[in-house]
Amino acid sequence: MKIKIIPYNIKYRKKILELWNQELITDPLSEKRFLEKILLDENFDPNYCLVALSEDNKVIGFIWSVVRKVPYGDRGTEPERGWIASIFVDKDYQRQGIGSQLVNTVEEKMINKGIKNITLGAYSPNYLFPGIDKNNYSNAIPFFEKLGYEKYGEAVSMERSLFDFVKTQRYLDLYEKVLKKGYTLTSFSLDDAEELLEFLHTHFEGGWARNIQNAILNDEAHETVLVLRDSENEIVGYAQRAIDGSPDRFGPFGVMEKLRGEGLGAILFNEMLFDMLSKGISHAYFLWTSGNAQKFYERNGMKVYRDYNLMKKYIN
Numbered sequence: 516m517k518i519k520i521i522p523y524n525i526k527y528r529k530k531i532l533e534l535w536n537q538e539l540i541t542d543p544l545s546e547k548r549f550l551e552k553i554l555l556d557e558n559f560d561p562n563y564c565l566v567a568l569s570e571d572n573k574v575i576g577f578i579w580s581v582v583r584k585v586p587y588g589d590r591g592t593e594p595e596r597g598w599i600a601s602i603f604v605d606k607d608y609q610r611q612g613i614g615s616q617l618v619n620t621v622e623e624k625m626i627n628k629g630i631k632n633i634t635l636g637a638y639s640p641n642y643l644f645p646g647i648d649k650n651n652y653s654n655a656i657p658f659f660e661k662l663g664y665e666k667y668g669e670a671v672s673m674e675r676s677l678f679d680f681v682k683t684q685r686y687l688d689l690y691e692k693v694l695k696k697g698y699t700l701t702s703f704s705l706d707d708a709e710e711l712l713e714f715l716h717t718h719f720e721g722g723w724a725r726n727i728q729n730a731i732l733n734d735e736a737h738e739t740v741l742v743l744r745d746s747e748n749e750i751v752g753y754a755q756r757a758i759d760g761s762p763d764r765f766g767p768f769g770v771m772e773k774l775r776g777e778g779l780g781a782i783l784f785n786e787m788l789f790d791m792l793s794k795g796i797s798h799a800y801f802l803w804t805s806g807n808a809q810k811f812y813e814r815n816g817m818k819v820y821r822d823y824n825l826m827k828k829y830i831n
Contacts, residue, residue, distance in 0.1 A: 646823035697746025
């Protein structure tokens with residue numbers, strides 16, 4: 516089939532979004548979120564967001580891919596890395612090589628830019644999914660395998676209702692034990708700002724500090740961030756929610772590595788859920804975890820609602 520592949524053009528925006536919501540059935544986007552996540556992203560480049568058109572100029576496919584132009588915290592611009600954040604083809608035109616043409620065109624552009632590896636999904640800060648959903652988009656796995664992409668891990672999304680959330684006696688005993696050691700947990704205040712940002716730059720990846728910066732700039736941090744201090748009043752942990760404007764999105768959160776295993780993570784997690792419930796938020800979710808972190812969340816009442824294969828391709 517003869518098709519045209521062109522850079523993104525505003526005149527096709529509504530048709531792209533219509534097709535997105537038709538084909539990516541478990542990841543629908545409103546026009547506002549489409550603008551926020553993709554078109555207004557600081558790394559958006561129409562040359563990496565390609566539209567497939569039929570001979571009569573009907574939108575039949577789209578690929579959203581990214582090469583960083585703007586540094587992302589301590590990761591910088593990651594000059595050898597690219598992302599295919601999303602791709603879809605109209606079901607009436609699938610299995611005709613259109614998806615492959617979109618991927619091959621993007622890969623050629625990236626290779627010319629010096630890209631050495633391409634990740635599926637997992638583009639920060641605006642990723643919608645960490646990889647390929649094994650249940651809802653299972654056909655995408657063999658599609659990308661044929662194009663040379665390999666699995667390098669697995670991840671899950673998790674959630675829980677807060678209607679039945681309570682502080683158990685076991686948890687209250689843990690909380691009392693932690694308090695006796697001199698730890699204090701408070702809502703964020705501007706007095707915390709500089710120290711918290713320094714804590715995050717020292718102990719966690721740059722994107723986490725960026726989330727805090729955005730919350731402060733949007734005057735939301737006092738509602739969405741908890742700060743944990745030790746007996747010497749030093750910040751040793753924190754928890755955040757609503758990093759993308761969704762009030763029920765939990766995370767990220769973390770504790771200084773040398774203090775892990777003392778129950779501080781459980782304190783941050785449970786107190787954040789309690790704070791959410793007290794504000795009338797009846798649900799909590801997050802998009803990505805794996806391994807021991809998943810086990811922690813399961814112990815604390817979270818359940819898996821999506822499974823992903825993490826995949827990438829290395830360019831020789």
